[in-house]
Amino acid sequence: MIPERSLEVLRAIVQDYIASKEPVGSKSLVERHSFGVSAATIRNDMAFLEDEELIHAPHTSAGRVPTDKGYRLFVDRLNEVKPLTVAEKHAIESFMQGSADLDDVLGRTVRLLSQLTNQVAMVQYPTLGKASVQTVELIPVSETRLLLILVTDSGRVQQHVIELGEAVDPLFVAELRAKLIGSLTGVALSVVAERLNGFVDGFVAARTGQVNLVLETLYDQVDANRQEKIILSGTAKLARREEDFPSISPVLEAIEEQVVLLKLITEMQTDNHGVGLRIGRENTVEGLSNTSILVSGYENGGSEIAKIGVIGPTRMDYSSNISAVRAVARYLTKTLGN
Amino acid sequence: MIPERSLEVLRAIVQDYIASKEPVGSKSLVERHSFGVSAATIRNDMAFLEDEELIHAPHTSAGRVPTDKGYRLFVDRLNEVKPLTVAEKHAIESFMQGSADLDDVLGRTVRLLSQLTNQVAMVQYPTLGKASVQTVELIPVSETRLLLILVTDSGRVQQHVIELGEAVDPLFVAELRAKLIGSLTGVALSVVAERLNGFVDGFVAARTGQVNLVLETLYDQVDANRQEKIILSGTAKLARREEDFPSISPVLEAIEEQVVLLKLITEMQTDNHGVGLRIGRENTVEGLSNTSILVSGYENGGSEIAKIGVIGPTRMDYSSNISAVRAVARYLTKTLGN
């Protein structure tokens, strides 16, 4: 077990280090915090913390810096989540005011979060989840082209133009449309494909080519709901922290690699405080070993779920950032609720 | 007038500097290029070029570096645009293979351009231009909600859900839909609003509220065609060139500021070689004083027009980049032609 005072010392070290960006030594520690003991005693505690690999000295005659493990313990056991200030809550409200469609809401949200935390923010597009088909439409837009529209009950609308390559017969389109609506309304996206098994048999042989073309497109659209995507904001914030990283280039590269980032945040569990956190090397991704990633989940109409979060140096202000991410996620869920 | 050989010297300086990233001196110049004169003579020419402010010495006993003005003269008068290699052409072809909708095409294009030039690439979304309405659709998606769809002849499809707040009468929707189609098919987006002047008078008074709601949404969508947007790719490429900039942070900030960037590229003329170029401080934007911006125009079905380009250090390989931007722009126009 780690003695009580040592934990206090760790907390103080993390706090001072976050504030000053300088390794912190025993002397400045006793000056800024009232431990009621001398610097020498603190040094003993620090030696203990170092044995436990919770802090680490960049070189012999320097102060101490928290290790990833130290931050982890700090966050899990010592950190009190700082509630948002009134000004911040106000900022959230006004930022989200008057947002229109999904793209718009997510765009605003990610900018908001970046601004609030002063870090790089990210939002994952909502994924398939439990969403189901609200309606399907088929509209001729020219001699040979059809517009296929898919509306899900989570309010997402997708469309795609299908080039049939031959003249469109309005009667046939009407029939196809009616049958599609009949078969799919209310059906969960995840079972659309199997529900349409044998669908093509209901048409005369001459039409099967066209029907299949439409079905292909429909499957693509359903899949597009599965295809995941992330938007980022505030990349420049990373650069302003140049001192924080040996080089920002690998970090930028890593976060530009959407696939990796998606994988990473998808497998993150949101446990404590409703947020998920990976500190430093806990992100197995190379290039992110000096960054922490903080995510929280949000919901879209109860049927789609995805994550939102920030990426910053391991030495970030966890208290504020955790509450910001949590608040914005909650707010986003609420906004999408309508 | 600038003597012939001095121009040759300038060309050599630019080329060597781009290749080596080191200030170039008279000695290495005569070694690497066969001028047929001695270093001392070259020095005289360099003194002349310096008087003309085409080159500049970082400090007394250093080699010379081209100034913005020097690059400008180089590009305008000395630079031969390097044709793309077969491999590069091949890369373009295969990269664009099998692209689907507008988003997808633009996304691929910008990644392609970034990869080809090894710089940050950007694509502006097509703007309004001469596009006109191909068709309008109005679809009930729930008790109280309508889906409005606008298709332009450039193939762009937009949709938006309208919350009417009261139950939707199918007959009314059919009437509204028919009248909209009648009034708008083939009408240029720029005159949609005026064409609908008095449109609401054709309905019974009880419906005017709902009609106006739909019209508002329609106007918004038309405007969204005007609303401009840029996508970027390869931001990390900037960071890998850390030596090129005193600090990348202002550069990143500048390019994250879409509004500024849009304004900048919009006012750029594409003159020589079909591309537009701003070198260093020619970009009045603060933060971009060490970067050059290179753009070329592309068209979407002849009716929408926008720009595509790259941003890099002033010391970039203009020859290759100009041809890459030009080629990709041409290819993009062709791809969108279908």
Add this chain to the structure above:
DNA sequence: ATTGGCACTCAGAGGGTTTGAGTGCCAGAA
């Protein structure tokens, strides 16, 4: 106009010294 020669400049590399924040440890006090 061009050239070789030469004195001059100066950024940057190399090397040595100094400084001071900070540690580790110990012997004695509480």
Add this chain to the structure above:
DNA sequence: TTCTGGCACTCAAACCCTCTGAGTGCCAAT
């Protein structure tokens, strides 16, 4: 047992000095 004051020790970073060499500018000779 826990804490404390004291002290020797360490080492990165700051500072300073010198040296080096690439490069210039200018001039007198060709």
